[in-house]
Amino acid sequence: MAKSDPTTPRERYRTQVRAEVMERAWEQIATAGASALSLNAIAKQMGMSGPALYRYFANRDELITELVREAYRSLADTLAAAAADGAGLAALARTLRTWALADPQRYLLVYGTPIPGYRAPEDTTAISREIAGTLLDACAAALPPNTPATPLSTHLAAHRTWAATHPAPPEALALFLTLWTRLHGVLSLELAGHFTGMRFAPETLFEAELTALLP
Amino acid sequence: MAKSDPTTPRERYRTQVRAEVMERAWEQIATAGASALSLNAIAKQMGMSGPALYRYFANRDELITELVREAYRSLADTLAAAAADGAGLAALARTLRTWALADPQRYLLVYGTPIPGYRAPEDTTAISREIAGTLLDACAAALPPNTPATPLSTHLAAHRTWAATHPAPPEALALFLTLWTRLHGVLSLELAGHFTGMRFAPETLFEAELTALLP
DNA sequence: TCACGTTCGTTATATGCTCTAACTCCATCG
DNA sequence: CGATGGAGTTAGAGCATATAACGAACGTGA
Numbered sequence: 001m002a003k004s005d006p007t008t009p010r011e012r013y014r015t016q017v018r019a020e021v022m023e024r025a026w027e028q029i030a031t032a033g034a035s036a037l038s039l040n041a042i043a044k045q046m047g048m049s050g051p052a053l054y055r056y057f058a059n060r061d062e063l064i065t066e067l068v069r070e071a072y073r074s075l076a077d078t079l080a081a082a083a084a085d086g087a088g089l090a091a092l093a094r095t096l097r098t099w100a101l102a103d104p105q106r107y108l109l110v111y112g113t114p115i116p117g118y119r120a121p122e123d124t125t126a127i128s129r130e131i132a133g134t135l136l137d138a139c140a141a142a143l144p145p146n147t148p149a150t151p152l153s154t155h156l157a158a159h160r161t162w163a164a165t166h167p168a169p170p171e172a173l174a175l176f177l178t179l180w181t182r183l184h185g186v187l188s189l190e191l192a193g194h195f196t197g198m199r200f201a202p203e204t205l206f207e208a209e210l211t212a213l214l215p
Numbered sequence: 216m217a218k219s220d221p222t223t224p225r226e227r228y229r230t231q232v233r234a235e236v237m238e239r240a241w242e243q244i245a246t247a248g249a250s251a252l253s254l255n256a257i258a259k260q261m262g263m264s265g266p267a268l269y270r271y272f273a274n275r276d277e278l279i280t281e282l283v284r285e286a287y288r289s290l291a292d293t294l295a296a297a298a299a300d301g302a303g304l305a306a307l308a309r310t311l312r313t314w315a316l317a318d319p320q321r322y323l324l325v326y327g328t329p330i331p332g333y334r335a336p337e338d339t340t341a342i343s344r345e346i347a348g349t350l351l352d353a354c355a356a357a358l359p360p361n362t363p364a365t366p367l368s369t370h371l372a373a374h375r376t377w378a379a380t381h382p383a384p385p386e387a388l389a390l391f392l393t394l395w396t397r398l399h400g401v402l403s404l405e406l407a408g409h410f411t412g413m414r415f416a417p418e419t420l421f422e423a424e425l426t427a428l429l430p
Numbered sequence: 431t432c433a434c435g436t437t438c439g440t441t442a443t444a445t446g447c448t449c450t451a452a453c454t455c456c457a458t459c460g
Numbered sequence: 461c462g463a464t465g466g467a468g469t470t471a472g473a474g475c476a477t478a479t480a481a482c483g484a485a486c487g488t489g490a
Contacts, residue, residue, distance in 0.1 A: 010436085048439070198376065200374040267467075
């Protein structure tokens with residue numbers, strides 16, 4: 001894309017190596033999960049010796065943080081692109097599902113079981129808010145007029161610091177939270193393999209949740 | 216409870232050591248997550264040297280499997296006890312939430328991100344079906360008469376091998392799946408800390424999901 | 431053109447983990 | 461009472477993260 005940055009050759013080499021490391025890391029994560037990610041194995045795959053990678057990532061956690069950041073960024077961009085294409089709330093939801101199924105471990109890296117004690121850096125929460133913003137816009141647009149207040153929406157009207165800057169009404173916040181948690185419920189159980197024993201199509205359940213929420 | 220089994224003293228000692236190992240394992244998991252569980256650290260805590268524990272567990276995976284089994288067993292018993300006390304579907308759902316909040320890592324060990332390649336042993340899936348059975352009973356009982364068929368319920372009518380032995384109608388199966396995924400959606404995001412930034416009460420969302428599903 | 435300093439990659443090392451092997455010791459059982 | 465088998469030990473292989481110290485390559489500036 002940007003072919004001539006004012007960067008030195010060394011910097012460009014550096015970012016390229018970092019990119020290759022992350023690429024291999026994604027492969028490892030896709031096949032063995034995030035907990036099995038090994039800097040050493042990546043280095044050997046790249047023909048380098050183990051400690052060399054510590055020039056590029058301070059430690060294993062920083063690499064994982066970078067992967068989380070990339071995953072968040074990818075999801076935020078995917079949803080934003082769909083929204084820019086005029087996708088409504090249902091289309092955004094299906095975009096989310098497609099994104100999750102394309103790389104289950106990437107979804108689980110972001111929304112799965114966290115490592116206790118791991119503190120997400122500030123900018124990833126910013127991207128998370130960006131994702132929520134895109135969905136919130138669609139929720140506000142999809143909200144039928146004269147939607148009645150519910151206990152949840154009145155509670156959120158009093159606790160909306162997380163959406164303080166967003167002009168959506170409390171009922172849209174309630175719709176967003178409900179949609180988010182329901183989609184995540186289906187997706188996470190599906191990706192975790194908890195449906196594999198029972199031979200039904202998770203997509204049917206996903207669509208049922210959509211039509212239940214967006215009549 | 217059963218104070219005089221026809222077991223040898225050696226066997227009783229063995230089961231007692233196993234129990235203590237698992238107790239320490241739960242402590243470790245609660246504070247550092249399942250991926251940080253260390254047989255070595257447990258052995259040192261118990262005043263033994265590392266390899267001693269391999270007399271009691273073939274390997275780390277077997278210990279984790281045993282923990283998963285115990286967690287499943289605990290949940291199944293808790294729900295069964297509540298159901299035996301006459302708890303309806305809403306009460307069972309709240310029982311599930313209480314159980315999950317009592318030990319978040321225990322819930323996530325069972326329903327969180329799985330380790331790719333890990334194959335759950337047969338009897339844990341049996342307990343899982345037992346849990347589903349308890350909830351299915353309550354779903355069948357809570358189902359309003361003349362509940363209309365939906366695309367989901369008709370799909371499940373044709374794909375109900377997982378509930379082949381259960382007499383619940385397809386609409387009850389649909390209710391079960393919907394309830395399960397919605398509750399899991401709220402619980403898993405709450406336990407994973409994805410709500411901590413936004414200062415609202417997850418319980419309100421949980422209750423909203425309950426009233427939306429059980430009018 | 432050439433010397434200098436930054437950066438990169440190496441090996442060596444400390445530490446911790448899982449897990450196997452070989453050995454000792456003691457309780458239990460016939 | 462003695463043989464057996466289970467329990468615990470240390471030693472060690474193999475792999476991981478991570479640091480330290482060293483050598484080589486590279487780009488820059490005189």
